[in-house]
Amino acid sequence: MTNQSTTQPINQTTNQLINYTLHLADNSLILGQQNAAWCGHGPILEQDIAITNISLDLIGQSRNFYQYAASLIGNNATEDSLAYLRTEREFKNCLLVEQPNGDWGQTIMRQFFFSVYQYQLYGELLNHKDEQLASIANKALKEVTYHVRWSSEWVIRLGDGTTESHQRMLNAIDALWSYSGELFIAADYERESGIDVAVLQDEWLKKISIVFEEATLPIPQKTFMQTGGKTGVHTEQLGYILTDLQYLQRTYPGAQW
């Protein structure tokens, strides 16, 4: 049995590259974990497989980022200790990815908002001066291209579908829109890592608008945007997600299988 006090990662660091890498890792891990809950519950077999494939891609990305963060942290940190042994306040994911799965429409809308953002972000990141971040983004970009296409098609199918599916997509927009603004408000570690997320917003909105128009869905008026996730101040949802995600390592520290 390993001594947990030596594997516990540092809680707070002023190293902004580490913070930024953890932010990228946490975004992918939390959304991957959420999507994985659809396994065996998708509306039809092919889509059950699609959402879990996307989940796998996201968890794969997060592993690459965590491994890199662990190498920067040293001190016996591992990808597992970073995922399983940090507390809610230490997670730096944006609020959008921790929002509940809801119905299929809400899961699709969350994926669509996030994938379009991630596609643009990784497009920038692949020219980043940090070679490891650049290669992780480069590796993931082809995968994210699929996620954007798949989620766009579903937004259109459901938005421009039946009265019922249209209404559910309107509900999804209501539930998620106020979490979309945070993506483009830079945390210190983003600013200091040389990534300007604010400039991505126009392109993001353009892509959302094109798809929404085809889906006969309205773009909401300017509204208050929730923030906090990037600096560890989360909605209540994250606590539930981590309880599930971290249960095994918390209950049986150092367990392996």
Added chain:
Amino acid sequence: MVTASTTLTQKIWKILEQVADPEIPVLTVIDLGIVRDIQLHADEVEVIITPTYSGCPAMDMIAMNIKLILLENGYSKIKITTVLSPAWTTDWMSEEGKKKLKKYGIAAPNKKFEIPIDGVECPLCNSTNTKLLSEFGSTACKALYQCNECKEPFDYFKCH
């Protein structure tokens, strides 16, 4: 000039041809282009591999199988290094590998279908009258199709 070390490297490449992909056992790690380089250090063999997809669950097993086969062949110090850059692409799949895929019932990556759409040639009856069922298949690297002629469903190994 062929030195002792290049002969040894070639020998290791040959050995690794026995390591199959756990998901698509008809392909070896060499066919897939997963093994990028083999380097010999003082008393250590370093095998450099690259993952196909970020979340490919087969990678850990592939790394272990490479280690095992080298151990069986008498190499005791083995290091497996994973690199992400340059990112893996289906362009690295050998022609031999593509033939084996088709024989196995999986349509090989085809530049004409960079984005999966209807019409990928059915590996069973060769018809191009086929339809895309889903861009996501039973593993991250495949899309799901059905042939309108022979009615059989089949996998297409996506361009990546």
